Amino acid sequence: MDPTAVKLLSVGLIGSIGLMGPALALGLIGFSALNGLARNPEAGGRIFTSMILIAGLTEAIGIYALIIAIILAMVVK
């Protein structure tokens, strides 16, 4: 196949399939954080801080996919 077509197709696939996992994981993090907050509103500060930290770690996986897409799209001729 044409190399440009393959490159564009792969960038599109990275954007759609690669970013599904982190999105799902972040939704699960929010779900569990809200569950814990509803059961125990007093621990709200600690739950929120932990949630932000874990969300940042999970977001990094999505960023790895984004880096691959950027490198493919802009650096590879």
Added chain:
Amino acid sequence: MAKTKRGCLGCSLPVAIIIVVVLLALFLIGFIAGPVGQSLFGNILPRWLSVPEPEIELPANVLFYIFGFPVTNTLITTWITMVFLVVFSIAATRKMKIIPGRMQNLFESLLGFVYNLCQDVAGEKNGRAFFPVVCTVFLFVGFNAWLGLIPGYNSLTLNTAEGVVHVLRPANTDFNTPLAIAISAVVAVQLYGLKTLKFKYVQKFFNFGRIFKSFGFLFKGKVMDGVIELVTGIVEALVGFLELISELVIHIISFTFRLFGNMTAGEILLMMIGFLVSMLVPIIFYGLEMLIGFIQAIIFAGLTLIFLTTAVSHHEEEHA
């Protein structure tokens, strides 16, 4: 005296309507002058209202050479951040009072936040010992990200031999700065672990104690015990080796790519939004970028703190 009618947000209704109309007009002008409006309506607005198409390049551009050492635009922004932090610290601690003035209060709240985080995670004594490293990482990464949003970064250009380059570029978007901070953090973790636990820290990675014990069993004739100990010893040695690779290699890679990816994606997003709709909409994305910069600084510093804590804590006996 008659009270003005309290319309929306405290101003009277005519003033609110004027403000909304002005904002809407700005948004429409920005939309029409951008590429979407130009493809719909043609070039009806003058040239100075539209933004040229941004060229995104990942490696940093070299501005000039000092004795053969290339000085890139991100290196200059790193120097600016360092000077800013030093000046800010000196200005905040010059005449310290018990009831602090405004600058000292701001500085105290920032440091107090990081200090409470250190003590929550690492305990009293260790928190005090880890505070300088963690706070340096937090302040450097945070102010690199925040200072990169001031107008002037990514807009002032210079004509060098390779074309038109930006003079200032946010420091975290160059791959080298997150790599340098990550290497410093990982080296600090290993040094603290070695200093506190001395030989037992190396034993965490090279775990051959069980294999030697199994040889002792085999010599004494207890074959069954010896074989079991040998197998578990080999498994433990492999786990220790895996932990070594995870500590040294994977932490550096994940630290670097997390910070670099977030900051580069944010920079590209801001450039694209500024290109598409040049007025009013970038404000929302500036807010998002400020939040992301702050969160990334907290994550970097918090992860360094957690790795320091686990490196210093004595390994309890996990296997009964």
